[in-house]
Amino acid sequence: MTHEPPSTAPEGGAMTLATLTTTPVLDVVVPVHNEERDLAPCVRKLHADLTQTFPYRFRITIANNASTDGTRGVADALAAEIEQVEAVHLEQKGRGRALNAVWSASDAAVLAYMDVDLSTDLAALAPLVAPLISGHSDIAIGTRLARGARVVRGPKREIISRCYNLILRGALAARFSDAQCGFKAIRADVARRLLPHVEDTGWFFDTELLVLAERAGARIHEVPVDWVDDPDSRVDVVATAVADLKGIARVGRGLLTGRIPVGELRAQLGRAPLEPATPGVPAGLFRQLVRFAAVGVASTLAYLLLFVLLRGGLGAQGANLVALLVTAVANTAANRRFTFGVRGRPGAGRHQFEGLLVFGLCLALTSGALALLHHVTDPGGGAELAAVVGANLLATVLRFLLLRNWVFRNRPQESTS
Numbered sequence: 001m002t003h004e005p006p007s008t009a010p011e012g013g014a015m016t017l018a019t020l021t022t023t024p025v026l027d028v029v030v031p032v033h034n035e036e037r038d039l040a041p042c043v044r045k046l047h048a049d050l051t052q053t054f055p056y057r058f059r060i061t062i063a064n065n066a067s068t069d070g071t072r073g074v075a076d077a078l079a080a081e082i083e084q085v086e087a088v089h090l091e092q093k094g095r096g097r098a099l100n101a102v103w104s105a106s107d108a109a110v111l112a113y114m115d116v117d118l119s120t121d122l123a124a125l126a127p128l129v130a131p132l133i134s135g136h137s138d139i140a141i142g143t144r145l146a147r148g149a150r151v152v153r154g155p156k157r158e159i160i161s162r163c164y165n166l167i168l169r170g171a172l173a174a175r176f177s178d179a180q181c182g183f184k185a186i187r188a189d190v191a192r193r194l195l196p197h198v199e200d201t202g203w204f205f206d207t208e209l210l211v212l213a214e215r216a217g218a219r220i221h222e223v224p225v226d227w228v229d230d231p232d233s234r235v236d237v238v239a240t241a242v243a244d245l246k247g248i249a250r251v252g253r254g255l256l257t258g259r260i261p262v263g264e265l266r267a268q269l270g271r272a273p274l275e276p277a278t279p280g281v282p283a284g285l286f287r288q289l290v291r292f293a294a295v296g297v298a299s300t301l302a303y304l305l306l307f308v309l310l311r312g313g314l315g316a317q318g319a320n321l322v323a324l325l326v327t328a329v330a331n332t333a334a335n336r337r338f339t340f341g342v343r344g345r346p347g348a349g350r351h352q353f354e355g356l357l358v359f360g361l362c363l364a365l366t367s368g369a370l371a372l373l374h375h376v377t378d379p380g381g382g383a384e385l386a387a388v389v390g391a392n393l394l395a396t397v398l399r400f401l402l403l404r405n406w407v408f409r410n411r412p413q414e415s416t417s
Contacts, residue, residue, distance in 0.1 A: 025056035027108035031063040031098040035116045036070040042116045049122045062087045063098035096205025115182035121226035131221045138190045138218035142183030142225040153229030179207040193268050203240050204247035215262045217271025291339040299331040328359035340408035354407040362395035
């Protein structure tokens, strides 16, 4: 058939008996643009595989976006021939636009998509959707970069893919391993919350959806896949890379400015931060320690550089004061954002004020160390540096405890992630 199904997917986690018997549990979307040659073999193979291995009702939706060859005719013929196949035609081009349109209208409980070239082995489809059907996970992605994956592709695309994911980790703190693999699934109720906030209509759609999902606390399940590169791929690698970098910058700005409502999405998905299960054992402590240490290393290096540069003109005490003050402001801002996940403007001024009070204690420690050193002996530059480094180590422990338990402790009015 050729139509757009109504949006009646159920809310919640695991599928109900009514869902399993009256509506498709799985809707696999195959987005296509000028794929008249590959479309029929792909759909027939996918349909045969699902018929043999998938125990619930399913649908295969061909999302034809602005094809100018014979793709539309092939899609309509397949929809007329095979009961579980439907075709949707969009006038505008864009894989992201096609997925957004079909997923938003689908009545299935689990929504998936795969590329028409079937680069990913279909044996991974059942492990992909199983945790979504059970309600354990919210999104599932195929990954070519995790242990257990088997991949055949050229060095150029391998390097580009790994570099892109490294950029994602550095710029947006992404923790998923492979943003671009064309083999993903999402629960319909989660998709309805996230899709209105996904702006990209092209290849960056996947990445933007995953970043929003991760920030909103969604559980992302990864499946290592067998993947063979399509040598006939018509993707413009350079243009796609440029568009992806622009997308990363746009999403980054949205997260920093609070334009993307992460706190609201987290509340809608019911993914509030975990409360400590045992008194005295804080949730997320290890991750906070790692991020705090990274910020601390950068702050210490900046502090030492400023101290050395200013030592000649301001003296040891003056250089220590200025260097510590400058790095303290930057340190508080960095820890606010990256270590403790506090975003948006509310509370920023108070955080900086309380951070300066913490700075005062650190200043007392480092200044006291310098004063004691000069009282005992007439030190050289190396001894001064050793003294301030030792005092800074002690001050770092104090800073973390005060930031975590006082400055950035969770407050109802502040948005965290």
